[in-house]
Amino acid sequence: MTSKNKWLMALAGMTLQLSIGSIYAYSVWIKPIELLNGWDAHQLKFAFSLAICFLGLTAAFMGKFVHRVGPKKAGLLGALFFGIGLAGAGLANSIGSLPMFYLFYGVISGIGLGFGYITPVSVVVQWFPDKPGFASGLVIMSFAAGSILASQIISPITASLGVPGTFYALAATYALLMALASLYLAVPAVSTGYVDDHAGGADVSVSELLKDVRFYGLWLMLFFNTTCGIALIAVAAPMAKQVIHISEAGAIVFVGIIGLFNGLGRLIWSSVSDKIGRWSTFMCFYIIGTICFLLLTQTTNAFMFQAAVFIIISCYGGAFATIPAFIKDIYGADKMGSVLGYVLIAWSAAAFTGPWLITLSDNYSMIFYLFAGILAFTAIMAFSLKGRLAKGH
Template identity: 85%
Template sequence: MASKNKWLMALAGMTLQLSIGSIYAYSVWIKPIELLNGWDAHQLKFAFSLAICFLGLTAAFMGKFVHSVGPKKAGLLGALFFGIGLAGAGFANSIGSLPVFYLFYGVVSGIGLGFGYITPVSVVVQWFPDKPGFASGLVIMSFAAGSILASQIISPLTGALGVSNTFYTLALAYSILMVLASLYLAVPSVPTGVVDYHSGGAHISASELLKDVRFYGLWFMLFFNTTCGIALIAVAAPMAKDVIHITEAASIIFVGIIGLFNGLGRLIWSSISDKIGRWSTFMCFYIIGTICFITLTQTTNPLLFQVAVFIVISCYGGAFATIPAFIKDIYGSEKLGSVLGYVLIAWSAAAFVGPWLITLSSDYTSIFWLFSGILAITAVMAFFLKSKMVNTENATTIVK
């Protein structure tokens, strides 16, 4: 195999994530689909939850398969399922069938999301053995960038082409991008300089992980952080209007900046984790998040309120980018894809729990107190798990 460039490999991984990251622009679809078919926002939001659910389930239970077929074929499968899912969503809108929409957008594209999410992360990290946090952050940052890009093009396209044709157009465009990116993906063909003391089989079964307290630590550390962050994302615009009384135009800008901090947080925090360690980085998420949510209970100052939200979202994104490197530190690079798949079920669960928690009260202040308590308790849990989470953190070393 001809020698491949690690930066082009990173670009290929970023392209895959950029494409599937369009799922996070789903809220932009709601209004035009409502106008076309009369389906209400509650019905439509379920399709998004389904997609994230099947992302996590696919990542969890297809990890062994992904490793066996290799990153190129796994990426191509992601392109196939994601493209068919979007095209099928367009067909569902053309015939006015909500169940068909759930099937294609929720289930089929969700399977594509699962293949497209774990494949580039597990590959690119191996090409940057000295900076795994930076590598995973670079790739996963593109997921957030994809949501920003999609949010800017969906509305103009639906206005010009209609809902169904926009789905068909995006299905074709994203499929082409994902296929081209997947064809370049490959694991390093020469030693990377990493001595991996955890090598011993690329797959870890669910039964093995369920006996490992480190897995529970990783799962719940990601789950609670994601629950609080995804809840804010779900209600960002109406929350800002209700609490700090900003205008509709200002709320759109607010949501856009949230996307920016989501993306930047993934690169910045994961790079920081290369310096201070993964456990310390997650502790920063919980401590900073607790302080920010308490601040949100005490202020109606528009600037301070928005800054606190942006910081929370940066930690939300940062956790996604840091968790692959955390898993690599504990289980080794060969088992990264397998373990990451199971840990990402936490994302699936949080996609339902976070938005549900925020509906428990019409008073945002009480919700902010709840989230500050959740993060504070998670920090205590992480503190007691420290010896389990960091005793192998530096076991993967660089041979000088």
């Protein structure tokens, strides 16, 4: 184990995240699948919601399992589920079965996403004890790079191989890359003292949390922020084509840059939270998000529209990077993993709520007003809870 190279370990972790990051390019799939099988965008968004839901549930509840079986086995499980999920999605498209598509792309690949999400970060960070921020940043940015890459390759491969063939090709490629990367993963022989956010720690009972207003506050703060961000991700390509009338190629680039800002937001906002505090950082998410959604209701300028979406998505990503530290500040490091697991259920709930809300009207401006109102309400709620959410309260 001591012969492992930390840079190759980082590359292995980055490869896992690069593969699963393709989930955030999902909106690029909507048009070709719609043309092939006649499934409309509303039906197709449900598959995305399922995938994110099971990603969140796996991240929330499988941390201790991953810690127990080790990163190699956990990574291989991620490769297996993700590969089978994508291959099954291809088969579902070839025979025109929407329920099968939901099962394979939504549930099975979603579980693979969850294993691939929680496994590499904790491993890579342990190999860089002197630079944990740099190490986690490498892995997180690989997730963003994966969404950018997928958004650029799905359409040309589909034009050549068709929808089912593209799913099969991606299933084989991603599963192979994830499996090879997982075989190299290992924790250092000497403990670095790093605590895995998802590995549990001291158990906190559900009944205890259900009596704690701080838990409700954290859960709702993450839920509402995620709801608004994930709704935009789910419909990014068709939304941009409808509202600002950009080309198919322009929409694909737009989706790719969304992935970039999702990653940048995780890096930048988590660093900002170290300076101004977690509560203040979340207040920034809500205030900035409210302003940006109001701007989206008023502009058809392509640059302004895309810039506002990118800023919202940076806040979406930033919340995921900041919430573990927020929980640690309030509950302590020993309870952080357990509480984080329950708070992350908000991610799964938002995966359905956001894409559903954005289908309530064909007029995107009305939906943007709704999201602005949601974030404004959340800011008021967070302000009322400021005293209870103070560090060490």
